[in-house]
Amino acid sequence: ALAALLAAQSGADVRREESNDLLELRYGWPAAVEAEPALRARLEADMRQNLESARSVAGMGRELDRRTGAVAQSARPVIEIIWEVAGSTPRLISLFARNRGTDGGTTTVQYLPMLWDRTAGIDLSMHTLISDSAAERLQARFCIAYDAAGNRQTCPSLEEGVLAPGDADGTGRLDTLRVITEPQRAEPGPGDIVELRFEPGDL
Numbered sequence: 001a002l003a004a005l006l007a008a009q010s011g012a013d014v015r016r017e018e019s020n021d022l023l024e025l026r027y028g029w030p031a032a033v034e035a036e037p038a039l040r041a042r043l044e045a046d047m048r049q050n051l052e053s054a055r056s057v058a059g060m061g062r063e064l065d066r067r068t069g070a071v072a073q074s075a076r077p078v079i080e081i082i083w084e085v086a087g088s089t090p091r092l093i094s095l096f097a098r099n100r101g102t103d104g105g106t107t108t109v110q111y112l113p114m115l116w117d118r119t120a121g122i123d124l125s126m127h128t129l130i131s132d133s134a135a136e137r138l139q140a141r142f143c144i145a146y147d148a149a150g151n152r153q154t155c156p157s158l159e160e161g162v163l164a165p166g167d168a169d170g171t172g173r174l175d176t177l178r179v180i181t182e183p184q185r186a187e188p189g190p191g192d193i194v195e196l197r198f199e200p201g202d203l
Contacts, residue, residue, distance in 0.1 A: 014034070015027075015082075022055060022062060022076060023055065023077045024077070025054055025078075026081070027080075027081050028084040029043050030083065030095075032085050033095075036116065036133065039093070039116050042116075042123065043148045046081075054077065077102065079101045080098075080099075080101075083097040084096055086176045087173075087175075087176075088172065090120065091118055092116065092117060092124070093116045094114070094116075094167070095115075096111070096164045096166075096178070097112040098116075099111075111180045113126070126163040126164075127159070137201075139158050142155070142196055143155035145195075160181070161180055162176040162179070163177060164177070165198075166195075168195075174197065175197060175201045176197055178195050179193070180193050
């Protein structure tokens with residue numbers, strides 16, 4: 001059964017895990033989410049979806065091994081998704097997670113941003129908060145930082161990356177934008193993650 005760990009303490013981060021003969025799943029979110037019932041429900045639904053999907057895939061793999069007579073892998077698939085707060089304002093809370101999976105010695109990573117509107121109770125796209133003119137300015141600054149990181153490839157469009165805003169100085173406003181250009185790499189290379197400072201007029 002899916003067990004809640006560390007959730008009993010008031011104000012504690014929430015960690016939940018399932019461990020059985022098919023897989024291991026670890027999922028968590030920060031204590032700040034507990035103050036947002038709609039956001040908590042959203043993450044709980046995502047956790048259940050990931051668990052059901054992982055169970056299905058692992059079960060099909062086990063059944064294929066049985067039918068073909070293959071020796072089942074000794075290591076179970078491990079999936080870990082731990083959310084953290086990247087920034088927070090009175091209206092918005094920005095979350096970020098790495099979905100790290102290990103299966104048969106192969107590790108994959110998916111970067112997951114979430115920009116939650118506390119008032120509307122919905123997940124927003126970062127692109128909806130940036131005007132066309134601001135997007136052009138951010139794109140220009142991003143390409144400068146991307147090239148400065150030693151990349152020899154053509155600078156990608158911001159629309160192709162994963163965008164995660166943050167509050168670097170803890171002042172209660174979104175002041176940075178983390179851009180992830182290679183979201184499938186287990187270990188980020190130069191320029192795979194670029195952080196930009198928002199300037200007046202960007203938001």
